[in-house]
Amino acid sequence: MSIPPSRRTLRAAGVLATFSALCAALPAQAAPVSPIAQAKTVHMTGTFSMGGQDGKRIPVYQIKADIARPASFHVVMTPASRKGESPSALISDGKVAHEVNGFQHTYQTIDVPKMGAEPPASEISHLSGLDVIWTLGAGPASPNIHRAVRAETLDGRAMTLRTDTYPARSFGGHPPITEIRKLWSDAKTGLPYRSATYVVQDGKTHQEDQMDFHAWTVGKPIAAARFAWAPPADAKEYIAPKLLAVGTPAPDFAATAPDGTSVKLSDYKGKIVVVDFWATWCGPCQASMPHLEHVYQQVKDKDVAVLAVCVWDTKPEYDKWVAAKKSVYSFPTAFDPAGRGDKSIAGGLYKVAGIPTQYVIDKDGKIAAAYTGFTEGAHPLEDALHSLNVEIAAPAKSASAR
Structure with a gap:
């Protein structure tokens, strides 16, 4: 996990556009009403996975998230398969937020934006699916993105599928690369069900990552103590080391x-x-x-x-x-x-x-x-x-x- 990248970087790495924009693209009578957009509290569980070769998914993190408007959250990411790695987390009491890096056993302070704005500037935001929740009710996607919305059945359930197709990119004479991001939401409840990122090149589609949302609890009170910050016992405060200075002999490896x-x-x-x-x-x-x-x-x-x-x-x-x-x-x-x-x-x-x-x-x-x-x-x-x-x-x- 990296130190918090720029918010623009997070968007390039997979931050999903807003569910409210999806609703605006549908006929009024067909638009599902999301209970999350204005909910005071949200609890979610899910699984973030990667891979995609031969249709196989590799679970990476199990997610639990508690969110209270306007800026309190407690997100825990537990490694699904990697041994020896502690859980990572994002915790905010609405005033101060901290990121816990379970791999490096460190923690640090990060910015706290309000819900509806861009998500917290942390890699955990995308890996945990927090970005999907955080941007509900924000503005529409960039006009450079082609958006299509249609009904679809997934896992035997009626869904509203929103597909965002980004401009094709060409590099070094290779066939153009097109990035596609999809969000499936329950057609009746408006709750996100699955999000995924794909890359298409030379007629072949490769799935990059996938977030499956397992359960949602909306509007149920969450104790303030849930958002209180206490550093893990085995973690140290992160102090960014300085990279090797210009003029330093590069170590062989x-x-x-x-x-x-x-x-x-x-x-x-x-x-x-x-x-x-x-x-x-x-x-x-x-x-x-x-x-x-x-x-x-x-x-x-x-x-x-x-x-x-x-x-x-x-x-x-x-x-x-x-x-x-x-x-x-x-x-x-x-x-x-x-x-x-x-x-x-x-x-x-x-x-x-x-x-x-x-x-x-x-x-x-x-x-x-x-x-x-x-x-x-x-x-x-x-x-x-x-x-x-x-x-x-x-x-x-x-x-x-x-």
Whole structure:
């Protein structure tokens, strides 16, 4: 899990548009009335899953959420399969909010927006489905998004399906990528039932993630004590470490390529190297990858190497990602053999606390630039390469349209 990314990044990584906009798109007599939009309290349980190869889903987190207007919430994400990871959480008393990172056993203070505005600036917001609840009653989606609403039966139940199709994006000569986000809501109650994100390329559809909402309780009083903050006994306050300074010699490391061979930073001696730290479960990381592909296609023949190192992850999840993305991205990737261990390449050698993080290393093997996070439209990687006399053309306009 990354440190809280920008709210624009969260939207690019999968923040769903509002249910009220769905209602506006339907005929008045057909629009389901959501009891959540104006409810004073909401309790929800659900499951966040990823994968999607051969129709299989991989449960990642079990979710429990309590929300009270205008800005109190208690969301707990319990790992569904990963051993040794503590639950993560978002907790707010309406005035101060905290994020608990169960993987790193840390906590930190975050902003507290009011319901109806953009959701809290935290990766947990999307992974827990809180964004679906939080934005009910907000404004309509961007005009760049094509929206379709129709009736559908899912799991034997009558649903209202809203489909948002984003502008196609082309990178490096690969077939265009189209992102589609769907939200199924119970046709009678207006309660969200399932949300999912898909990527379509060359006529093939791959499902990125899915949130299944199991149960809703609306309007039932929630004790104020539920929103009181107390740090977990085994957690420490998060203090962002400083990335390696410009001019520092880049530490050598060894990672594992998809074919099982060892890949070392020193293998690229004499070249400019872009090292991208990411994970399969990190939404902002996935959102940033089309941009990395765009850059890679322009620098691969300019004595510049790109290596995307999967960190804080598991080898099976990495292998599945590689298989699913082999026709989408062509930049080289590798897996950190430390996996979820404390001695990871990113955290141990490169002082990384949140992902995605990119380092640009010059031909002398020294740090030329380092930065964390991804925001569409920003270009720190291009700026860093420009400072090393490597020019990058701007991507097509549709590549960053959202």
